[in-house]
Amino acid sequence: MALDATAPSSTGDGGAEAVRPLLSAAEAEELDAMYAPYARCDAYGTMGRGALPFLRQAELALRAILLVPLRFVLGMLLLVTYYLVCRVCTLFVDGVAEGRPRLQGWRRVAVVWSGRGLARAVLFVFGFYWIRETDRSSPNAEDVHQGQSEEWEKPGAIVSNHVSYVDILYHMSVSFPSFVAKESVSRLPLVGLISKCLGCIFVQRESKASDSKGVSGAVTERVQEVCQDKNSSMMLLFPEGTTTNGDYLLPFKTGAFLARVPVQPVILRYPYTMFSPAWDSIDGARHVFLLLCQIVNYIEVVRLPVYYPSDQEKEDPKLYASNVRKLIATEGNLILSNLGLAEKRVYHEALNGNSRAIHQKDD
Template sequence: MGRGPLRAARRVELYLRAALLVPLRFVAGMLLLVAYYLVCRVCTLFVDEVAEEGRPRLRGWRRVAVVRAGQGLSRAMLFVFGFYWIRETHRSYPNAEDVHQGQSEELELPGAIVSNHVSYVDILYHMSVSFPSFVAKESVSRLPLVGLISKCLGCIFVQRESKASDSKGVSGAVTERVQEAYQDKNSSMMLLFPEGTTTNGDYLLPFRTGAFLARVPVQPVILRYPYMMFSPAWDSMDGARHVFLLLCQFVNYIEVVRLPVYCPSEQEKEDPKLYANNVRKLIATEVLFIPLPKI
């Protein structure tokens, strides 16, 4: 649905859903967004932003309030979008003896969550569970409501990868934050989409190395969106049209596969590309059984 002509019956059904569901869901979603903005506004009163990072450093009750409210309201927003149930599966690696992880010797906490990127809904799910920081366009920080929220999330705002000697660049900033999260359990983990773009979820594109430069363990999380009429995967459609059609569906589905923390071997620590490729291959071929495109 949404990518070709509809039969008359389907068109009438779409109009009815648009009239009944979209206004209610839009209003509910805006109320949730404003509510969380107000929480963030109160919690950032009298708190200065860190100039180099462009975000307020929240501690104590401020941090707790932002995280708890963010998790609860993100789950409520998913409900508004029609994701009433979320099926989560915790999987082990089928061929654990072939994967160097070191879980038996040390219980490692991940420095980053690595996830496939299927839809803008991915962010809401991860916020509702782990409340991580992530990389966002610099323009997001200036948006009404969303700008302050993204700063409280601890997003890294980027315009382009800088090669200047006085700048760490995007990769350097991400690596620093991943290492910080790994060393300090009170810091937010980074959420990274190593594919670099959204896909339809049927393939796993080659991973970029940014998530693996810090040489620390990562938490693989895989998202899938089963559907009957309209796919929540945002791969080629205009954003506004996609949101509209998603809101028109009575029920949307999301399935989550959470894998054990992947601890890199010494060889993988020295070769981020090898580390990235091994995690990708493990997820695609041994866990999800999806083909790897030859690119």
């Protein structure tokens, strides 16, 4: 497959635009077919850089002028407001420096309820005015394995497909869970303290050190803690390990299932006409811009019954993960794919003109 990485273009006033590869229609179609879980199918095309008719360009420009500044300012105000709540609630509290403030009493109540309300407010500002939810979370008696102990009635983790960073806002607005995040998130302005108040487990994804046991152990310990402590927030885990375009389901990692406790499966879908909120092959800044330009965005949520593992699944986390994955794929009408984060990176490199990435992957 030939990719042209030397495709500079200029604006009308002589300013240079970002350099990006030129793909023929056949090459783009072949590449998207190979990496279908990450291919964008909306009106903006691959990487969100597809050509638009003149009227669409004019409409986008008008929305950019009217919607983006207003939504950005309102979103930042909500973020700063929540940061201030977290700052006040963590004053004179132990554990902030270590990444998990020990919040109790009114501090915990304020952080949780203001977080849920402000997260929903951010979704509203971003155009998610209505969220269609289907709740199937009450299992039938025959769905619960015999011998199920009362101590495991509460699920230890929410297991969800991963489509966009918007997923986290939705889950925050409903159940306010803690989740696994990159270690760098803990150092971000505003967001860093908020993520600590959420009780995030911070990991170094790019680290070459053999610390996967430590991460898995931390997740397992937290999930078991949730089952034993009614006041602990559930863990939110995305077993795929990365985002897709929303039509596929990647292989599940076993971290969410090592604790051998029940999980709460949740399915997220983002119906769209012009712009897909999926964060697949598009850069972050462009994605946020186009999301804010969309007048209305949609989320559809299906909350499945709590999944209680059988004795066999408790002894085999891979089997447990596989069975939950099949359930989510079936109930969500999602296509199972064997691709993962490594293939996603190869696809992104190819889109940016590195044809050698494809051949290196094949080798």
